[in-house]
Amino acid sequence: MTIATVRQPSLESDSAPPREEVRSGSIEERQPPEPMPHSAAREALFQSLATASVVFGLWYLDWRWTSSVNWEAWWFSVPLLLAETLAFVGTCLFMLNLWRTEDTPRSPPPATVADILERKPKQDRPLIVDVFVATYSEDPELVRLSLRDARKLRYPHPIDLRVHALDDGRRPAMRAVAEQEGVGYITRGDNVGFKAGNIRNALEQTQGDLVVICDADTRPFPELLEETLGYFRDPRVAWVQTPQWFYDLDEGTPLPDLLSRSLRLGRVGRALGRGVEALIGPVRVGADLFGNDPALFYDVIQRRRNWCNASFCCGAGSVHRRDAVMEAALRAYGEQVASAVEQITQEVKDTRLRADLSEVMSGEAAREFELTPYKFHVSEDIYTSIVLHSDCQRRWKSVYHPRVLTRMLSPQDLLAWTIQRFKYAGGTLDIFWNDNPLRRAGLSIWQKLMYGTTIYSYLAPLWTVVFLLWPILYLFTGLSPVEAYDTDFYMHLVPFVVLNKVAFAVGTWGVPAWRGEQYYLSFFWLNIKAIADVMRGRPIKFHVTPKTRQAGTFLSLVWPHVALIALTLLGLVVMGVRVFVLRTEGLDAYLANAFWGLNNVLALSAIVFAALRKEKGN
DSSP: OOOOOOOOOOOSOSSOOOOOOOOOOOSGGGOOOOOOOHHHHHHHHHHHHHHHHHHHHHHHHHHHIIIOOOOHHHHHHHHHHHHHHHHHHHHHHHHHTTTTOOOOOOOOSSSGGGGGOSSSSSSSOOEEEEEEEEEESOHHHHHHHHHHHHTTOOOSSSSEEEEEEEEEOOOOHEEEEEEEEOOEEEEEEEOOHHHHHHHHHHHHTTTSSSEEOTTOOOOEEHHHHHHHHHGSSSTTEEEEEEEOOBBBBOOOEEEEHIIIISOOHHHHHHHHHHHHHHHHOOOOTTTTTOOOHHHIIIIIIIIGGGGGGGOOOSSEEEEEEEHHHHHHHHHHHHHHHOOOOOOHTTTTOOOOHHHHHHHHHHHHHHSSSSOOSSSSTTTTTHHHHHHHOOOOTTOOEEOOSSOEEEEBBBOSHHHHHHHHHHHHHHHHHHHHHHSSSGGOOOOOOOHHHHHHHHHHHHHHHHHHHHHHHHHHHHHHOOOOOOOOOOOHHHHHHHHHHHHHHHHHHHHTTTOOOOOHHHHHHHHHHHHHHHHHHHTTTOOOOOOOOOSSSSSSSSSSGGGHHHHHHHHHHHHHHHHEEEEEEEESSHHHHHHHHHHHHHHHHHHHHHHHHHHOOOOHHH
16 A cells, blocks of 8 residues: 655744635635634624524514414414424524534644654654545546645644555556555455545555545645644544635625626625625625525634534545544444344343353354444444444544635535435434434533534425415415514514524624525425435435536426425416405405515525526527
8 A cells, every 4th residue: 555655844824825816717716715813702692682582582482482373274274383383493503503603723733643643652743634535436537636636735743644545446546546646545355434434444454643535536735744743732622624615616696796887786786785785795696596505504603612512524525533432433343233132131040050051142242333434324423423422431523624725616506406406405314313322421512502503494395385385375365374464473573583583694694694594495305305214214325426417407406496486486377466456365464475475485496496407508
């Protein structure tokens, strides 16, 4: 096995180096945004708004349950009220997640292995860092780019850097690329455990003190090690997660350009566009059609969990302490064996005989289980995070580093997006269903709350579908879920909605969130399928997300969304005739449900447009 070893001279400073100059042209030259600076004033404002939002939300729900239910159509009204209540719980959990930002202070990069160990070794030496680039079916030339960038990692001290291509596809072309690039090539005879099994196999053949995990398309920036390894000076830090950044996202058209050129409004349109941007920030029309930008998840959700040691691993772009992963795996393996033996021997009353039987059965049981440094699971990253966070003996810590240090390719079409998101949803829900982290003794209350928030978000489609169907039911039947759309209704609803929206805007300040909100609603059908598969015991399979665009359109993936949009628009016409022509229904109820329905249409339309998208030139 060929090893790429890099020894770098010392740098003068351990501060974050400046990014290269941004140049126009190829996406290769794009640079990621810097993390949003923390503002104590903005955080205090968010906390005030979030508190007010929750208070007014409780006031609204109290009124809904006690004074507004249309009991004549309880089968229609009560399910909606239950959905509102469950959605409010999700809102409270999200506000709690956003409550506080506390980045872990950086330390200077460790000079030797002694700097990251609790017990100093007899003989000190430079750090050994393994970079794992996991691949299965991706184009070897795509992987070549990741291997080359991994070899360019720099460090202010001598370091033994070893780059490896982990090829679960066992491809001669991939082996040739690894040899040409002067990196290690590691493969195995089967694909047991998916990516987790691939990483375990590599761990058995390498010796790095620290391990960098990369996907086939993960291309690290040169400063990755400089900025992350200092955290490992704390011997309890098990891993460091960095944000994932898709450098190929469609940047859209700036609003001033759209109004000036596309709509041919000239200087007036440009001035109008600049005026809008002065109020709400930059607006790019058509940007990120597939909702792939992960900034909301990384820059907000993950970053705000850092203070309570609850930011979890997301695989690519993370750095791991080998000892932490192996210790947790050995402990879990021992517990599995002990549990299996106990189940067999617990009926034996004779203590001596039970002890002898346990000794014999331990060897047999040990051969039945796999030692899994990374849990053999489609969501091995979050599963392994839960295992490490719940280690009662070592109390391992995680660190979220807010600066982007890797770049990746985004899903290129709706099929790829669907594969990726279904894997996330199914994997998380499978963990909840079969090994619920909320029951793990080693997790703190805050950690359970944060993991619980992630799980709860994947259950949201169960009540999201209610919000999508209810305006349609009203528009075709005239049945109202509330007694009246009167002043009392709006007096309770509007303050909560406004405060909630403003709190969300302040809490996610500087991060584009609208597209994420659209896809969160559009995700309902895919997520319901994941819930159904998990409940029926179907295994969640690992499918590699395609890295190239597939031909054709994908309307078959969004037929529920198309049906809901069509029914909503048809319902608006049907009820509109009854309101404006026949005058058999009230205008107030129609306007309220029309607003609700059109908001649903606007949200669902994003994924439909994504399904219809074709490559430029087609």
